[in-house]
Amino acid sequence: MxxxxxxxxxxxxxxxxxxxxxxxxxxxxxxxxxxxxxxxxxxxxxxxxxxxxxxxxxxASTTENIAYRQRQALHAEGKARIARAIAQRIPAGCSLILNLGTTTEAVARELLKHQGLRVITNNLNVAMILADNPDCELVMVGGVVRSRDRGVIGEAAVDFIRQFKVDIGLVGISGIEEDGSLRDFDYREVMVARTIIEHSREVWVASDHSKFKRPAMAEVARLAQIDALFTDAQPPEPFPSLMRDAGVELVVAD
Incomplete structure (x- = not known):
């Protein structure tokens, strides 16, 4: 045209x-x-x-995410609502892993007044935010730093996370497809996310509404592997049905 x-x-x-x-x-x-x-x-x-x-x-590209600075600005208000909803559900005195993504960074900002947390993260931005909370013990994952978004990825990060078993693993993703797969772009990042899922007693996913039906190359997990999905708007079909069938709690942040 x-x-x-x-x-x-x-x-x-x-x-x-x-x-x-x-x-x-x-x-x-x-x-x-x-x-x-x-x-x-x-x-x-x-x-x-x-x-x-x-x-x-x-x-949408299935091989490359949009730029980090652009993602920071996208759906910022919705991500803030998601972050507040997640923070309200995180009890004092628990252990958790926060991985990569601008939504998990918004969650970190909402945790600045939480007490007794032990947070493990492979996100330097999250670490810089939570370093201002004196009541939070912060553990930084080692590995290769991806310069464009300050994410720590690679085999060293995977090996580091395998030392732990946390109460909550909070995972950000790039896309959810209609076959019930959670997806992302960088396979090295995906390997870290899979390890977080394996070493968490509960797995929560933070995903704004634009991620539904968005394709990406590498599979992180299936819906049946997570416990709760937090988003900022009611997702279109077939996702509510898929989540009910998989036993996933859907939380729409008002």
Missing amino acids: VPNLRQTELLAEVRARGSISVEALAEKFGVTLQTVRRDVQRMAEAGLVARFHGGVRVP
């Missing part, structure tokens, strides 16, 4: 933000929801954008 002026501007807005709701696009360009949906449908058919429930994003 050859986009018209409005569609070109809409496409530029999506690319600038990485992801945006249909309602926000309609408000920005002063058009109806139906007009935006028609534009989005045409551009999606041409491969210029990708649709998800209630919004639109840059076309």
Whole structure:
């Protein structure tokens, strides 16, 4: 297709933000929801954008995540709600592992007043945040530091985590596909996440609404391997049914 002026501007807005709701696009360009949906449908058919429930994003890659700084800005309000919901469920005096992702970093900020925590993390950003909590014992995982997001990955990180068994493992992911698989992009990161799952008594997943139906190359786990999934909006079908069948608690943060 050859986009018209409005569609070109809409496409530029999506690319600038990485992801945006249909309602926000309609408000920005002063058009109806139906007009935006028609534009989005045409551009999606041409491969210029990708649709998800209630919004639109840059076309998904199954091999590479979007840039860290862009992910920080995406769905920040929803991630904050998820973080508050998770923090409210974490009791004082428990042990947990926080892995990579901007949502887990939001959770770390909500834990600054928790007492008696023992937190293991392979996320330098999480460590820098929680270092300001004097009532939290912080254990930093060793390994290779991925410079673009300060994540610690690789075989050394896997071996380090295998020393522990924690009360809660909190895992961030990049995509949940309709076959019930939780997915991510970097296989070295995936190996660390799998180890966290294996060495946690309870496994919680933090995932904003844009992750549903988002493809990624490497499988982290299946829904049946986790205990609870925290998100910021009711997920589309078939995910509620898949989670019920797998015995996963779905927590939608208001």
